[in-house]
Amino acid sequence: MDKSNPDANPDSGTGVLVRAYVPTQKQMGRLYDPYMALERGTKFEDLYNAGRRMWSGPEETSIPLDQSILYNQLCALLFNCVDLNLYLDTHPGDSQALMLYNSLGRELRTLKDEYEEAYGPVLNFGWSDAKLPFSWTANPWPWERSDY
Amino acid sequence: MWLYQKALQHPIHIKNPDPRMAILIASQYGGPNGELGASLRYLSQRFSMPTEMTKAVLNDIGTEELGHMEMVGTMVRQLLKGATPEQIRAAGAGSYYSDHGSGVYPSSADGEPFSAAAIQSMEDAVANLHEDMAAEQKAKATYEYLIKMCDDPDVIGPLIFLREREIVHFQRFGEALDHLQAEMNGKKYY
Numbered sequence: 001m002d003k004s005n006p007d008a009n010p011d012s013g014t015g016v017l018v019r020a021y022v023p024t025q026k027q028m029g030r031l032y033d034p035y036m037a038l039e040r041g042t043k044f045e046d047l048y049n050a051g052r053r054m055w056s057g058p059e060e061t062s063i064p065l066d067q068s069i070l071y072n073q074l075c076a077l078l079f080n081c082v083d084l085n086l087y088l089d090t091h092p093g094d095s096q097a098l099m100l101y102n103s104l105g106r107e108l109r110t111l112k113d114e115y116e117e118a119y120g121p122v123l124n125f126g127w128s129d130a131k132l133p134f135s136w137t138a139n140p141w142p143w144e145r146s147d148y
Numbered sequence: 149m150w151l152y153q154k155a156l157q158h159p160i161h162i163k164n165p166d167p168r169m170a171i172l173i174a175s176q177y178g179g180p181n182g183e184l185g186a187s188l189r190y191l192s193q194r195f196s197m198p199t200e201m202t203k204a205v206l207n208d209i210g211t212e213e214l215g216h217m218e219m220v221g222t223m224v225r226q227l228l229k230g231a232t233p234e235q236i237r238a239a240g241a242g243s244y245y246s247d248h249g250s251g252v253y254p255s256s257a258d259g260e261p262f263s264a265a266a267i268q269s270m271e272d273a274v275a276n277l278h279e280d281m282a283a284e285q286k287a288k289a290t291y292e293y294l295i296k297m298c299d300d301p302d303v304i305g306p307l308i309f310l311r312e313r314e315i316v317h318f319q320r321f322g323e324a325l326d327h328l329q330a331e332m333n334g335k336k337y338y
Contacts, residue, residue, distance in 0.1 A: 063301050075155055090324055
């Protein structure tokens with residue numbers, strides 16, 4: 001392996017007998033904004049388009065997410081960080097992806113403070129401050145909320 | 149150890165109950181191609197994964213699947229809640245109601261309880277990753293069948309999101325497989 005570039009793969013399996021092969025995503029390519037990413041299920045336009053080509057079903061949700069709602073903002077940033085995390089798992093040397101991951105993470109942690117001020121803790125087990133009466137247990141829980 | 153985040157991965161707010169759709173979607177909770185099986189499969193397989201990349205991919209996708217299980221459970225509950233027992237029976241969901249009321253139970257659309265027999269976990273990392281790529285394809289196909297049977301945009305939106313996640317996971321498993329086989333081709337054998 002080329003140690004200077006952890007993503008380089010000189011023994012990539014294209015054309016090798018008895019070996020399944022999915023080409024590695026070469027680069028992040030065009031990226032959706034955080035809300036479009038959440039609606040479409042990926043940050044990466046190339047992966048969305050690849051998925052579209054395999055199917056003629058409906059496009060993303062016909063009800064766009066209301067971006068003025070704090071909960072939707074939180075979900076969007078949480079999701080974008082997940083998708084970038086998975087990308088970085090298989091592209092550990094991509095500096096552009098790492099910068100974006102860290103910058104979205106900082107946005108997420110700022111928004112988390114604002115959200116918790118309004119709705120109570122997002123995390124428990126010591127990772128968020130709580131208030132009395134123990135605000136972690138307070139409604140709404142995510143499966144029953146309709147206030148967003 | 150896991151940390152719970154008090155938010156769904158994708159917001160869900162279903163306004164109109166649909167008990168029949170609830171039973172069909174519940175298959176992605178505890179059915180043969182469902183999210184419970186997916187998370188158990190990846191989180192079990194990761195213990196014998198040999199490389200940094202494969203351990204991380206299995207751990208992180210397995211964790212995300214727990215969030216998908218929560219999304220599907222949320223859909224099942226919201227589709228059942230608010231329907232009367234008469235409506236549930238008329239919708240053909242009476243047998244589910246007899247056993248579970250309007251609660252959430254891991255079973256297939258046919259009522260078969262969750263079974264780990266639908267998943268596999270071996271020490272062999274290459275075999276595991278092929279299983280994982282097949283699992284993502286099967287889950288993607290199931291979400292497509294569900295979307296075709298559904299006419300409520302409140303339900304279709306999250307289903308389209310979940311379908312796309314299967315595609316992204318397939319890609320990441322494929323990348324991890326290629327990377328692993330390249331390393332095996334180099335020097336080390338796992």
